[in-house]
Amino acid sequence: MTLHGIVFAAIVAFSPATVLGQGAIAPQFTLKDINGRTVRLSDYQGKVVLINFWATWCPPCRAEMPDLVRLQREHGKQGLQIIGLTYPPERKTRVRRFARSLKVNYPIILGTREIKTRFSSEETLPLTVVIDRDGKVSDIISGILLREEFEEKIKPLLKKNMEGEMRNAKSDH
Amino acid sequence: MRSRITSLVVSVVLVLTFGVITAAAFTKTVTIRVEGMKCAKCSASVTKALKATEGVEDAQVSSEKGEAVIKYDDQKLDETKLREVINGTGFKAVEEKKAQ
Numbered sequence: 001m002t003l004h005g006i007v008f009a010a011i012v013a014f015s016p017a018t019v020l021g022q023g024a025i026a027p028q029f030t031l032k033d034i035n036g037r038t039v040r041l042s043d044y045q046g047k048v049v050l051i052n053f054w055a056t057w058c059p060p061c062r063a064e065m066p067d068l069v070r071l072q073r074e075h076g077k078q079g080l081q082i083i084g085l086t087y088p089p090e091r092k093t094r095v096r097r098f099a100r101s102l103k104v105n106y107p108i109i110l111g112t113r114e115i116k117t118r119f120s121s122e123e124t125l126p127l128t129v130v131i132d133r134d135g136k137v138s139d140i141i142s143g144i145l146l147r148e149e150f151e152e153k154i155k156p157l158l159k160k161n162m163e164g165e166m167r168n169a170k171s172d173h
Numbered sequence: 174m175r176s177r178i179t180s181l182v183v184s185v186v187l188v189l190t191f192g193v194i195t196a197a198a199f200t201k202t203v204t205i206r207v208e209g210m211k212c213a214k215c216s217a218s219v220t221k222a223l224k225a226t227e228g229v230e231d232a233q234v235s236s237e238k239g240e241a242v243i244k245y246d247d248q249k250l251d252e253t254k255l256r257e258v259i260n261g262t263g264f265k266a267v268e269e270k271k272a273q
Contacts, residue, residue: 057212058212124215124217143221
């Protein structure tokens with residue numbers, strides 16, 4: 001191994017944060033949600049997907065969930081799709097009870113370490129991976145998703161296709 | 174000419190001094206005890222939410238000590254608002270330890 005190779009390997013091995021960089025194609029997965037429905041990331045191609053890693057025992061995760069429910073309700077028609085993945089793995093009954101109490105309106109999946117590390121090695125919770133309409137990682141938001149971050153990092157992605165659709169609709173007429 | 178330059182320099186120094194004193198007068202530091210901050214993984218949200226709040230100049234949050242040390246502009250916000258921000262992250266701001 002060359003010196004450059006050793007240095008690169010060391011950087012990768014000791015890098016504490018993100019595994020995926022901006023613009024990387026999001027890793028695909030097929031998993032069952034807590035209601036037994038199959039969730040494939042590929043099913044949401046063309047949508048802006050937020051993969052929210054969370055845990056029932058994590059206070060900020062719990063605090064942001066009502067906001068995520070609201071965002072899904074308000075922006076779902078514009079192509080927003082939130083997917084909740086518990087991390088570390090948790091008991092299904094506990095997660096299901098919690099999700100029901102908050103009337104969560106997006107799929108909740110019991111995550112695994114393997115799935116989590118495909119997206120990020122960062123241990124902060126909550127952690128939200130933003131995937132654009134082309135299936136590329138647009139951002140990884142560490143900690144609670146702030147309103148300003150939604151406006152700045154996610155809303156423009158939602159508008160992108162809306163503008164394209166409006167142009168297409170005009171050209172059809 | 175020399176007296177003009179001197180008076181100009183004196184004016185600049187006075188303005189800068191007054192500005193620094195005024196800014197320092199508006200900056201306060203408070204330590205707020207935060208309940209429930211047991212996991213270091215989660216406490217990052219408190220720091221993030223505080224730092225994103227207008228008027229907060231710095232925030233050091235320790236999950237080990239269970240407290241947040243916040244430097245803020247008291248012309249823009251007060252402790253009640255800081256407590257609201259902390260409570261909004263799912264933790265509980267309990268009591269003020271000291272204020273400077």
